[in-house]
Amino acid sequence: MADATPPQPESRNPRVAQPEDGGESTVTVVVAFVANALVAVAKTAAATITGSASMLAEAVHSWADTGNEVFLLVADRRSRRPADAAHPLGFGREAYVWSMFAAIGLFAVGAGVSITHGVQELVHPEPAGSYGVAYVVLAVAFVLEGVSFLRARRQARDEARAADRDTLHHVLVTSDPTLRAVYAEDAAALVGLVVAFGGVLAHQLTGSPVPDAIGSIVVGVVLAVVSVVLIDRNRRFLVGEAAMPGTRAAVLQGIRDMPEVDRVTYLRLEYVGPRALYLVASVDLRGDESETSVARRLDDLERRATAVPFIAGAVFTVSAPEEPSIS
Numbered sequence: 001m002a003d004a005t006p007p008q009p010e011s012r013n014p015r016v017a018q019p020e021d022g023g024e025s026t027v028t029v030v031v032a033f034v035a036n037a038l039v040a041v042a043k044t045a046a047a048t049i050t051g052s053a054s055m056l057a058e059a060v061h062s063w064a065d066t067g068n069e070v071f072l073l074v075a076d077r078r079s080r081r082p083a084d085a086a087h088p089l090g091f092g093r094e095a096y097v098w099s100m101f102a103a104i105g106l107f108a109v110g111a112g113v114s115i116t117h118g119v120q121e122l123v124h125p126e127p128a129g130s131y132g133v134a135y136v137v138l139a140v141a142f143v144l145e146g147v148s149f150l151r152a153r154r155q156a157r158d159e160a161r162a163a164d165r166d167t168l169h170h171v172l173v174t175s176d177p178t179l180r181a182v183y184a185e186d187a188a189a190l191v192g193l194v195v196a197f198g199g200v201l202a203h204q205l206t207g208s209p210v211p212d213a214i215g216s217i218v219v220g221v222v223l224a225v226v227s228v229v230l231i232d233r234n235r236r237f238l239v240g241e242a243a244m245p246g247t248r249a250a251v252l253q254g255i256r257d258m259p260e261v262d263r264v265t266y267l268r269l270e271y272v273g274p275r276a277l278y279l280v281a282s283v284d285l286r287g288d289e290s291e292t293s294v295a296r297r298l299d300d301l302e303r304r305a306t307a308v309p310f311i312a313g314a315v316f317t318v319s320a321p322e323e324p325s326i327s
Helices: 023-050 053-079 094-123 131-162 167-173 177-206 210-239 245-256 291-306
Strands: 261-273 276-285 311-318
Touching (some): 023 053, 023 131, 023 177, 053 094, 053 131, 053 210, 094 177, 131 177, 276 291, 291 311
Antiparallel strands (some): 261 276
């Protein structure tokens, strides 16, 4: 583009798309909520009957997970509200705020109570019994948690395949905090159930409460590690996480493929919510036209960009002739 003078970026309102429907993530969270609520009730009853420290830690874990699913449901609902005058880029980042609350709750309630109770059990051990009840509850809990985990894993696997990523890597880098939270919490729950089974069995075989108490502490440590990872990932998206290199390359190529665009000199992609990117680009348009024509062409580019899934907002400006192209 030669001498045309486009409107300044500050005078242009960003073109914003309506938020995507996160229906699949909602179903994943609902399944996890139902499973965790049933498991929490069963574990609480078993912990009361058996007096097992590991079982009590697992009950606390499940109640914490159940409460967390409520936060995740709120996150999913509030993040999909459409943009308004006060929030021109929408409410997508609310998903990370409420998911952060869930992660902090997992750390404070799940990890804190489990570790504290395990230490107290080591200092002041109490007898346990009715081991059969504990084993039955652990088995039922494993099945329910497994169903929830398989649901989250299926969603993560399908999304990872579409993005050409490994499933675990996708869970860590995805912009959807609800999927990451459910996947991580269910995986931690399955590990915790195995640890609790070992603690109860060792208590029964040795008659010593020490293995059971250690099991409670191990469950707490697992929850602490998971919660710290979740807190860190939500923090990164809240302060502004850039798109992955593969996503950036795909968007850059998509802009280059537009017939009106000769070259791209600037590109910024930042997540503003789950599966929602905000795009800012400077492009060199083909031809030499008037300011009005250029403004209309830029507006058309923004409309077409926000029609693409995952692009929540877009602003295009005209490149200066001396600006180098992005390689």
